[in-house]
Amino acid sequence: MTTPIPAYNPAEIEPKWQRIWAETHAFEAEASHAKPKFYGLIEFPYPSGAGLHVGHPRSNTAMDIICRKRRMQGYNVLFPIGWDAFGLPTENYAIKHHVHPAKVTRENIDHFRRQLQMLGFSFDYSREVDTTDPNYFKWTQWIFLKLFEHGLVFRDKTLVNYCPSCKVVLSNEDSQGGKCDVCHGDVVQLPKDVWYLRITAYADRLLEGLKTVDYPENIAMQQVNWIGKSQGAFVQFPLAGTEEKIEIYTTRPDTLFGVTFMVMAPEHPLIDKYAGRIANMAEVKAYREECAKKTEFERTQLVKDKTGVRLEGLTAVNPLTGKEVPIYLSDYVMMGYGTGAIMAVPAHDQRDWEFAKKFGIEIIEVIQGGDITKEAYTGDGPMVNSGFLNGYTNKKDSIARAVEEVEKLGLGRAGVQYKMKDWAFNRQRYWGEPIPLIHCPKCGVVAVPYEELPLRLPEVEDFEPGQDGKSPLARIPSFVHCKCPKCGGDAERETDTMPQWAGSSWYFLRYVDPHNDKVFADRGELDYWMPVDWYNGGMEHVTRHLLYSRFWHQFLYDIGEVSCPEPYAKRTAQGMILAEDGEKMSKSRGNVINPDDVVAEIGADAFRCYEMFMGAFDQAIPWSVTGSKGCRKFLDRVWRLQEKVVAGDSFSPALNAVLNETVKKVSEDIEKMKFNTAIAQMMTLVNEMSAQPTVTVKEMETLLLILSPVAPHLCEEIWQRLGHAEPIHHQPWPAWDEAALQKAEVEIAVQVNGKVRGRIMIPADLTKETAEQELPANPDVQRITAGKTIVKVIFVPGRLLNIVVK
């Protein structure tokens, strides 16, 4: 007699298996390089004070399922976890509550780790990294110094995006729309010395590399748009009566004959240089002040209504026609893109057209095909009014010819421009990696010697940023004052720290050898594990984080530190989980669902199952409490199947067919991240099994094997109860039997003129020819087609028979 089956109690079995996995080091990557490897990666979390909400584990669960399957398929799997722990929220919390950010970070990490462990993820916790650990950021600083050594770090005085509330300089990426990424307050423009990383030097490589990796189309597209490469030409317009030349950038140098004016950005430096020759300088100054008041956000709101002012007394000479054209100032031209000045061709650029209409400037057509009295024509057509370019109809040829001519004159050259800007790399905050540079009055900027890394953060009492926009580190004399490593004289340290993006730009490399104190990672480990085979994360990181980390990796490849040019072979992204009201989950809306509560209610396995079942993985989807309970019901049914288990392989051919179908579908769907349909198919199988008087051990085991990546605790427990000493995660992934999928008879639909009119059973192996000849004579078919003239018969094997009648 079998012992009675106790009730399914996840609160008991889940902690039990989590303990066993930890004690047996079940999911640590094997040191040996004998097996084929699989490196699965999720974006390491920022350990915020709020803890996880149910959105976070979606990515983790998906990758956990894939990694658990890979282990069963015989791979040596690296599935690491770590903490992207530098960052403003922690620092702001520290300021508010007067605790050290390191302490806050430690507590938050412990909280996050407990939550992740509660969900049973098969992370290799022996390889945890923490970006705030000096043993980690030593190598972040090391990479920075390598970038510095190779001329990819530079300092520039520019207008920066400054957040008065956070008291910090922001990158363009962090201040989209004129709002601070952290506090969402208004950003103002402030002149400042800023450290930049020359990511634009890698713009083409970042584009080219996309062709060699497996990213979905929409992710690759976003990166391409972000980089924003355009081909064109730089052309110089002499300033009449001077030796000065105004350089512009254009994508259509072939429209030079249509230039009727020029526009410069209000901040353009030539204005000050020639202030003496500008008759209406007072007016110009007033306009510039007006523009300076506007944030970038406001400037972009005035899409239609163009403003500007003419520079009286200055004109520019068209290098091809010799004609003098007026120069205007307008804020529709940005100092930060191209050269800060444009040649205006109102006939063929809508913004120029609007400006010309408003200021009464001539509009000359040089490309035929539109009606330039109504709007600018931006299409193709034959060139007119354009001297040697007349008659050209091919854009490529006319552009090439125009570039050739300006080159001959020494007034232009072909060139490319990118929307992407260099990466502003300093923050005036405490809780970041100190930038390992020293300002020496004699030697200039000098790198901290490698052997002095890590350059640690000094202990301070007060983390509040300085009122002058300086880092709290600037207030610590013992940190600031140092000796120049080159000349030995008195010098001062850089007091800014790195942005949060720094630590996350290379963490995947540290995972392969996290405890190494000689190099950032052993070369043999890098060669074995890299590249990351599959990286899943959020859509919000597919531009910034992905480009930054690809940039650093490509640089490390160039200097011979890693052997693969791209860090991630495959990238996917999950959709966001929304609150039940369909809104984004947020503390302020009060609609956050805490995974602790869900696990207490339905258990971790049901939680994981629902996260994957609720909808298409890459779509945003609202959480549903009742929906999540459906997954718990499903696991209850699996648990109760134990009551039906009897010895044997297979009794029911019908069940055997569903079983094999399910193994096949689950195996294939996991690879496509179609977890919802994989689980739906397992539900169908369980419904089928529940309907049987008994199920065999073999059938039950197969179900457990394919379900175990989704519901690992439950499957381990039943597996053990079936008498196995070896854990289920060590078992091979089951194969399916194609032969078992074959059925003798299939039901097909009978259509008349494409509309379903009946169903018939036919032998499964009926060929198309035989079916189309014989089936119309089938009595059931005849009943449907009685009295009609058959024109055509179409048979789709296994699906349907369509009879076209008159």
Add this chain to the structure above:
RNA sequence: GCUGAUGUGGUGGAACGGCAGACACCGGGGACUUAAAAUCCCCUGCCGCGAGGCGUGCGGGUUCGAGUCCCGCCAUCAGCACCA
């Protein structure tokens, strides 16, 4: 404005150009219970008593056959926003 995605029952969602609505949730009915919960069984796109008809945002088209492909709209979401 540009780019991308999405649009299917009361809800989340399935569907190599081939039986639309798999699998769930909700709801309804029944069984078991003193009762409730849990569980099990049945029903559940819309209209219609029925035969049948209508149905995948809207309008066209291709096809024997369209949720799926093509053309033109509309709506929602996301990203970028005067990029010369």
